[in-house]
Amino acid sequence: GENVEQHPSTLSVQEGDSAVIKCTYSDSASNYFPWYKQELGKRPQLIIDIRSNVGEKKDQRIAVTLNKTAKHFSLHITETQPEDSAVYFCAASLQAGGTSYGKLTFGQGTILTVHP
Amino acid sequence: GAVVSQHPSRVICKSGTSVKIECRSLDFQATTMFWYRQFPKQSLMLMATSNEGSKATYEQGVEKDKFLINHASLTLSTLTVTSAHPEDSSFYICSAERAGDTQYFGPGTRLTVL
Numbered sequence: 110g111e112n113v114e115q116h117p118s119t120l121s122v123q124e125g126d127s128a129v130i131k132c133t134y135s136d137s138a139s140n141y142f143p144w145y146k147q148e149l150g151k152r153p154q155l156i157i158d159i160r161s162n163v164g165e166k167k168d169q170r171i172a173v174t175l176n177k178t179a180k181h182f183s184l185h186i187t188e189t190q191p192e193d194s195a196v197y198f199c200a201a202s203l204q205a206g207g208t209s210y211g212k213l214t215f216g217q218g219t220i221l222t223v224h225p
Numbered sequence: 226g227a228v229v230s231q232h233p234s235r236v237i238c239k240s241g242t243s244v245k246i247e248c249r250s251l252d253f254q255a256t257t258m259f260w261y262r263q264f265p266k267q268s269l270m271l272m273a274t275s276n277e278g279s280k281a282t283y284e285q286g287v288e289k290d291k292f293l294i295n296h297a298s299l300t301l302s303t304l305t306v307t308s309a310h311p312e313d314s315s316f317y318i319c320s321a322e323r324a325g326d327t328q329y330f331g332p333g334t335r336l337t338v339l
């Protein structure tokens with residue numbers, strides 16, 4: 110089955126700096142890669158996602174890049190703010206056809222701390 | 226849109242009792258729902274995939290007789306933890322998949338078994 114590795118496990122930055130979190134996946138057939146933000150005791154919230162037919166996607170301060178050949182994808186957060194502090198998870202799935210995105214395999218998570 | 230609720234949000238029970246957790250998609254129909262378990266400071270581990278009107282598909286290592294899943298309608302899936310023991314204490318999160326869209330997560334249920 111799919112295996113997703115996420116690094117680093119913790120990341121500490123100063124407010125205004127950029128943060129980068131990286132994930133690698135094992136199954137070359139995976140074609141959908143979402144990123145989630147989870148605050149303590151709360152539900153994971155989708156912040157951005159990318160499909161395998163796209164190399165990069167950006168939404169304001171957040172961007173995701175995908176390298177299918179190397180089987181890795183990264184989350185980039187620019188101009189970080191204290192409210193960006195949370196746990197971030199990457200995930201991968203195979204959308205085999207039809208409408209289902211398939212089951213997600215999650216990375217181990219990254220605890221991001223943004224210091225004011 | 227795409228709101229998923231879970232009930233209860235917290236439950237404390239005695240060892241040996243059964244606990245039912247409900248997951249509802251409030252504003253969309255979900256043919257597929259997923260159940261995850263999350264230990265403190267760890268990632269989400271998929272327990273099972275629940276399809277409306279059919280039997281759930283359990284991940285390897287998850288006891289189907291321990292964690293009963295029922296997906297009786299397009300908006301409701303339930304997870305019953307049978308004969309709960311302290312090691313079943315965890316944060317249980319469901320998600321619902323909207324057709325042609327990704328999964329949306331419920332707020333989670335904190336289960337504590339004494």
